Amino acid sequence: MREKIIKILTELRPEFDFNEDVDFIDEGMLDSFDVVNLVTELDSTFEISIDGVDILPENFASIDSIEKLLIKNGAK
């Protein structure tokens, strides 16, 4: 799952290294526009529909938080 997440993030914003241990939101690697596009990609890749109430910046701040979000929303 982590590899798929990193692949999606890298395709979205190829200029950044998402393996870095930084906060993707605080560091400006993902903005609100990217998050909406990311949700669409994650939905499609993991065949889920991320709950709108979970679309919070902190849930997209790291690979760990995205992974948790996906699991919560039924991704396998």
Added chain:
Amino acid sequence: MHKIDSYNQIRTLVSQIRSLRKGFVTNFYWDDNKHNYWIDEGGFLYEEYKDCVLLIHNNHSFSNLFFIATDYDAVVSALQTMNWDCTQVIDIVCKGDGITERNAFKSIGFEDYMSLYRMSHVGQMVVSDTILDSSVCYGSVEDSNIINEVFQRDFDPLCEQLPSLREIQDFADRRQLLIVKDGEQLCGFLIYEITGFTWYLRYWYTSPKYRNKGVGAKLIKTALVLGKETKRQLFWVISDNENAIKRYEHYGFRREDMNDYVIIKRK
């Protein structure tokens, strides 16, 4: 229509639409600084429909419309049910020409108004003169009033979501407002933001009297020097503003395939 009272309420509306699992389209991208003011001021409203929620920000003579919906047909159906007494403005942000989306709105009386595209530079910006120009300084909260007047006078509110006076004051407070003055006269200003690795140019303006005198160059160079540690620099530009685009290209910015089509339905 109902007042939006918090970001959480918008998230709940998003959740309702997404739970239908029939698709998801939106042109609403949350901005902490801007949208919290809209909510505070009580002018940010919503209306629910089948498969669609419309968010409405009322300005003096027009409304900015945002949608959260399963698809564009749902948005069009929702718009048809409302009686509007002012001009409606919708931004469609997408890759490519957005022709399918625009045609959906044109079928109910919208027309193309303007288009913008995103320009960016990836990597640290090499600025030849790294010495900050002494004629460029941070704008104060007091300067905000003058800058607000410039926005009202010289910018097009239909194609750019202009900042309110409070937002301009916040930019000044956060030292994101650069100005050049000639005595008490404002020659130009630039508003930028830095979020971590990303530098975002919001507005860049030179008063007509001071154009072609290097004011704009001083402002942008200073802003780029202040953001020299960033790895990505970006902004939106009006697509037919050829002079500005040439200047941006001069600084190494390139067009992205990310477009904002502003469409309007006149009263």
